[in-house]
Amino acid sequence: MNKEKLNEGKKRILTGALAGAMVLSSFTISVLTSEVQAADASADKNVVLYAKDTQLSAMADKAATVNTYEDYKKGEYQKVTLNGDSITFEGSGAVVQGSDLLISAAGTYVLNGTLDDGAIIIDSPDEENVTLVLENVNITCKDGAPIYAKNCGKNVIISVPEGTENTISDGSSYTYEYKVESTDTETGETSLQPSAAIFSKADLKFNGGGKLTVNAHYNDGITGKDDVEIAEATLTINAADDGIVGKDSVIVKNGTITIKAEGDGIKSTNSEDTTKGYVAIADGTFNIISGNDGIQAETVLLTLGGDFTIKTREGAAAGKASQENRQDKMPAGENGQSMQRPEGVSGAAVRMENKNTSSAAIKPEKLDSSRFTSTAAAITEETESTSAKALKAGTKIVIQDGNFNINSEDDAVHSNGHAAVASGNFQIAAGDDGIHADTTLEIYGGDINITKSYEGIESAEITIEGGSIEIVSSDDGINVAGGNDNSGFVGFGPMNRDSFTTSAAITSQAIAGSDKAEQKLTINGGEINVNASGDGIDINGSGYMTGGTVAVSGPTNNGNGGLDYDGEFVVTGGTLIVAGASGMAQAPGSGTTVNTIAAAVTAQAAGTSIQLIDSSGTAVMAFTPEKGFSHIVISSAVIQTGKAYKIMGGDTELASFTADSTVTNLSDNGAGNKGMAPRAGADNMQNGQMEFPNNGGIKQERGMTQNNNTQ
Template identity: 30%
Template sequence: MRKLNYFITALTITAMIAAGCSVQSGGTKSTTDIVTEAVDTELSGTSSVEKSTEEVSSLPTSLNTTSEVVIDTEFTARDLEVGYEESTAVFIALKDNATEIVGDGATVSDNSITISNEGTYVLSGTLSDGQIIVDVSDTKKIQLVLDNVTINSSLSAPLYIKSADKVFITLKEGSENILTDGTEYVQTDDNNVDGVIFSKADVTFNGSGTINITGNYKHGIVSKDDIVITGGTYNITAVKDAINGKDAVKIMDGIFNLSADTGNGIQSKNGDNTTKGYVYIAGGEINVIKCQEGIEGTVIIVEDGTINIIAADDGMNAASGSSDEATEKGTTTNRTNRLGQEGSNASAPAGGAPDGTAPGNGGGARENPSNFSGGFGGGMDEVDTNCYILITGGTITIDASGDGIDSNGNLYITGGILYIYGPTSNGDGALDYNGTADISGGTVLVAGSAGMAQGFSDTSTQYSLLYNLTSVSTAGTEINLTDAAGAIVASYTPVKEYQSIVISTPELTKDSTYTLTSGEQTAEITLTSVVTSNGQHRMGGSLGNRTAR
């Protein structure tokens, strides 16, 4: 898996801690199975089968047991297969008004090629204004091999999968394929075609070639069923979503450079079926360099891979609703509720308050900056029990102007490394969740604004701290957390100004004292509780203030 080093370098990341374990799984699993196994493995290093009933019953899965979303973590052998039999394949050489077809199953009319029989089709050549249409029965499978194809379509999708059981799009090794569209579409049937690659069927992308997609109308890749990607390089620029799968988006491997002007990098939401609408990432390198929200789904699971997101709004957002919605009503409502419930937090000053009150702590004098007490319990927002975010591995870096991670349900972290930079506004938070945020493994390093800052829930099993500084630290000011012996536990350099810090690593231990330094600001912090905080954290799913244990 290749790395885009320029992105990491630009974020000036220095990690001084070890990553948590990654969990590998397969098959179709329920929500409870996924969360239980992930947390189970991280807590003990064993499978859930080897653990006692008493241990399993203590896992933080109570809210997720009501989620109806069914996660399929399997990638089939056919999803991975990139080969084909040349003797039976149909070869289509694209050329304006002179396309040649060798074999049966496809016809050409002007610059429109229609594939109507099951089989493998190898495409090459150029259409300056044309279209490939797949129209077979919903029991038939098609393989399209793209071998240096360039297709522009001024009035519709260059590749339109109108009907099929499943279509496999193979990017031939060494090939570079280019698909572009116009700024307006003319609809020719009952389907609302709105993407450069538009599919009414399940679609799998594989191979080791490259595809460059420019969506001038709306989306880059759209499927009204599942999108599965097991390899290849994807450079996608779109007006709205770069990748949009209504039922699911599943990524096993590949390199993704995604830019969505007014939409999301990757989205899967289904307003018609509450059991669908999830994003599952098992590997690959994903760079969302421009978007409103980086990854959005009813459920988001990250098991492995390298993910870098720069978002105008949320980095990751778990929310129910329609895949076609341009904005997330839940996010707006949640933000409004949180602003209303804690006026003192919402209006927290950008710098230290002149009367000595602690920003993000609901007012009141703070005699000692290391004297922690539990803040407000995380919000009065309605919990959407169908939503959750689960991170079990990988390295994720989020630069967000809105919430870094926003779950309308729960957040679970059992492994991996997560960096969040931003927001800078006090109306957003680096961590935003409506249920609980449980961490049992991995490393989380956060630097954002203090006004709506949340830490982890005290139902967590790994220790964490949330500390709101008395004044804003400028971008590039290094954060260091050292233990009593002076050894560095965590060190990172945020690329944005910040006033709130959240740190959780496996090295943190109960009753140990640490020194937190940000520029000239220093605090000694004793971890008297699994969550030590002078800001917000949720008390085991309930609301209220209480002194840290």
């Protein structure tokens, strides 16, 4: 992640503390309360997402303890010399047949030289390992897999010693005599094997500090029908279909893996056993360009660390999020507000100045480990040809740590069940959603910068405990269960949305129905900045904010709102700032305990600085939205009961009020308030939606009406 760019963006909102605490550029905001300071004091306690989950713990242990390369010369070994069109073998346990080596016994076989058109075939019943040590070999097989393990009683180990460079290449069709038809004992499906340049029906393990290049012209690069483990090798794979496939699992301890695949980059495929079909990565460097998914697990995807650069298909520019500003380009509303994003405005969200939560904002014991039990979620039907996600899992994605640079045509991070992020750095450009989970999404920390998306983060239930989150979206920034938006204006109606499966977490309600009790947004901490062309925060249910700092810039069209919710939205802590259109504007409602101002104002251009000025003329809050706006919501302890304030837009006074109640609603009676009507049947004040009253009996200040409403 570009830290300098991120930090520069955060200077657009200036924050500090009252009562002698930190002051920045003379503007202050009471964010550093004793409660927040207490949270910061424990911020160094990282959340360990897998600690209380048996399956995840086992996966983490296995990924961290994969055996690395051991010097093969410490034991007995057989020497194999490749001579272009022939093979010289010295030892026992194998025979040469033409230009093929047939291995029938366990042992260590050291290969060197070049084989122009031949294969290494393993067919050993021994309950011991077969190890192939590649010492600067170049093996080509024009009509089959160059390395094919038909049978092995234990593991097939491929070692590439440090300092060696090795290449394995196949042809575009497999016709050699070793090809067989195989029936999967779990699914009953039949297939022709081998189906990869390196193919093993036994556990397949790679180690060593050397280099191995696999050129797979027929199908997959590396396939293991059980587990595939990689300890420390440098692998470069060019594949006609998938790069690395492990049916039961793919486990990476370390190494450098570069994949260019027409299909998936890395995947595990076992859908019959919920304890298998996973991908676990402890560390390593990954550079993946894939025609379909980057890394895909049929069940669980776990990352403990690593550096990931992933591009799927044509990248974000080819996804539906690439229809730039489709929400902003709606016709202008009756308030005269421009629906076009102003020239020169970047995609960055409104930023907060001081990071008041770290990447580990809660204590480990606060984690509800029941979110990550090993129960399988219903899997959305999706063909490989339509899926171009960067990180994808069938039941859950757990990101403990890692650095992710993602450019995906589809979702960047996608789970058909649960997802959780403990920490890490994310630079995401997505053609669809930045982070999506069908059932629950929990974010405990990390630096998440979503520079391009259709919807930024999306799930049926979202909980944010900490971290720094930047979202730029062409539709909703944060979307809870689907969305109440105008995506249909350009043909992206509900049929094109991500589906939300009905799993154990949400069986009590129907996503598309009226019972939305389980559709919920909870914000307990973190720093969240949203720049949205659709709804900034869209909750098809209820929202609860107890801490953290949230800033929303946009939308500019009256068909959406910076804050949009169906049930209730209650603020009892933290700081909330929303600057967007007024047509569908909502503010926090009943139950809110943090003093709040909601004001419809004269339309302002993007980049207009907003300042909240107290009665002494001191600016106690300042922020600069990056979209035009005609409505402002501020919930913050900086607003003190009984005190008078002015809201300034640049040098122009937009509103003045006295905070006589918890929620103060200001409404302009001018033509600018003839935006979209409230939703039929809604109790606008209960839901915090703006009303536009006449002047009867209400004090007016500088063209604004003041309506103090005690919640």
